[in-house]
Amino acid sequence: MGRAGQALREVLESYSITQSQLATALGVERPIFFRWYHEQTDPSAERVTEIVQAIQAINSEASREFVEIYLGNLTTSQPQELTKFNAEQLPQSDQVDVATLSRLFSDCTTSYKYLFFLSLLDILKRRQFEVLSSISFQELIVEMLANAWYPYTYFKLSFGTQDKIAQKLDSLNLEITEPILKFTDTDKKLLRSTIASQNLSDSISHLKRYVPFRLVASFLDAELKAENVSKGRGNDLEKVIPAIAEKHFDVKKPLYKFNNTDYRDCQSLFIHPNWASYLEKHYAIIRGWASWEWVKYMQKRNPNIPNIVNKIFMPQQRGSLSPQTKYWKQILDFQPINCIYSGQPLDSKKMSLDHYLPWSFVAHDQLWNLIPTDPSINSSKSNYLPSDKYFNDFVKLQHFGLKVSSQILSYQKWLNTVESYISELKMNDPDDLLDFEKLSKAYELTIQPLISLATIQGFSPDWLYD
Template sequence: MFNFLPKSTTLDVACLSRLFEHKTTSYKLLFFGALLSLLEKESERKTWKGKYSYRSICIEMLIDAWYPHRFFALSFGLQDKVGSILEKIEFPTDENACKAQNARDLRAQIEYQFEAIQAKSLLRYAPYRLLTPFFTKELSGTRDSARRMRINELADQRFFTPTPPLYRICQIEQTIHLHPYWMAYLTQHLPIIKSWHQHHWASFLQSRNPNVPAVITKATKPSFRRSLTKQKAFWEKILGHTEIYCVYSGKLLTKENYALDHFLPWSFVGHDQLWNLIPSDPTQNSIKGSKLPCRHDIQKFIETQHHALTTSYALLKKTEWKIAIESYRTDLKLAPCDIIDKTELTNAYNQQLDPMISLAENMGFVKRR
């Protein structure tokens, strides 16, 4: 990963490249990500100070960690205590949480609950451990109990030398001071550094959640939800030619009054594939939110999907139908001729849904009542 980072004639970029060589927990990754977020905000305002309070860093860390852990229910590992702090934050985890206004509300809630959730405990070790690559030789043989004090001393001693560390720690002020040279380097190459950090963050999350789908898309707060225009167009053609009933309420649906539901919640699957979408009564869709379907929902869902697929087979042009069924072929592993075979479709869905629902339950997703 060293070759991925931009070179510097004055700074030891090799030390920076080793920041995440040893990452058993999320702390270092979240701490560095918080520094980048704060530096990016300064860059946008063109007010570079490079001096960040413990409080502001902790808030950024919790915001970055909240979406993967609370919204997408990803694990940070058994040794990681960040999750226990996030669980204390009183904030709704429904699918509206990724909207801009809710993101601002999340920040406000973390600031308000800062002391109650003991947020400052995040910085007990992370600021010191992140500096370890800059003092590898000097720390050789140092006992664990003495490493924090020694790292603090070394950072102060080297801060005004030609080979400075990334930052120094001011315990009295409770602040982190980025070195001006490193601040200039990070600012100049911010998009590349952020991508490098995101690679490590996604890799960490994938290692802790090996069987979870679409982990890389769940590493950060979703910036937007993709349009469901094509998926709605498919279902509205079906709704216009045959009767479709809500799998949750049994209510007859119309093109003018329906909502498109992610049968397995979007916050779990992380995609908008047609095989997982079903028209539903808008009220029921709102109530279901990010909950998992019940066992008795599944057969109704499969029957509705089969009815829609056989209807679309007769209704659509051959090329249109091939495009529409692509996700059924790739994700459910069905041949085109088997997609309209009810037995084959049922078997494929059961093989796909049963393990995914079990995994989602183990992650903390609950079933609708």
């Protein structure tokens, strides 16, 4: 499941906070908290906010660490500030309008504002917050599409049926290479270059119609009222906002202005120097807050999808499978195993580990979903969902591995090894893992709904080995 359980365990153990203490502070029943703690279910993004606040009331340092573990690499630097990601806790300033910034994502119904602002932050950071040169709409749309590619295209999350960013990604003919798929594309440089090679004129035109004009208008409410201009749809906001932003840029200090006062000729924007200084100084906090708002928005759009927080941004390079590989090699060395897909004997020196449910769906490397196979077969299966014909053999292989490991490992080490089976398959008694009928039933109750959900989400089902 997601990171909430891991974060809870680490923080509660480190700071001697009991499950009962935090459950009481949250006002939730112990069984519910128990399932979060053991990663059997994920709390919603809204509930995670409440968890942060409850831990904050008990121990502010523990709250900081919880957020750091939960958000992981979504933000960088100054982890001591990451607990301040709530809008009302954004750092105050007498130079810029932080109150308006804090309301930026109120009542958002599409991905535009989130992706626009996050992309603006990415570009500014890459430029080391230099503001003398403008940021073109072309650069912004490329950054937005790059930020949207992993959650939408790779992880197949829903942005909403009317979302234009998602529709544009569907229309692109991108040549996705291994560094992008293996998460070694530093700063999404290759992905951005690949997207930039496409014809994006229609996306830029659409972006110009809505996002940049409406977003900066929030910082110029009084000035728009003085001009009798409404911010509602179907008006002339985009026609007047460039001139108003230019006129009040030095005094009112909106987030940015445009390269031209005629909206038809607007092709780029200039960040206000005071805002650049504020964003640079508090980058970790602002990025954490914006990332958090984006996570909450996407969780509402994808309420049943596991591990949302790991699918919103480009993942860090995949972790090592050494412990899992060692586990299955021990099983293979104990007794020969045939591949469930090909029926051929497996070689412990040449085997590969297959995610029965694709990694891009579950976003984890837990043993209960891993089995040995031939590298070429693993490559062929890729992100496809396996045919039902393999299910019984998959469970038999897992059962065999559990039985063998229970014999060759000490009981305590075996319990530690099979922890993910117990939590994910919702089996209260570890010894039930050794009962084939109980294990098969638990897998059926766990995997079949996930396969149905993954199919609805867009993963290709019924893969068969040729």
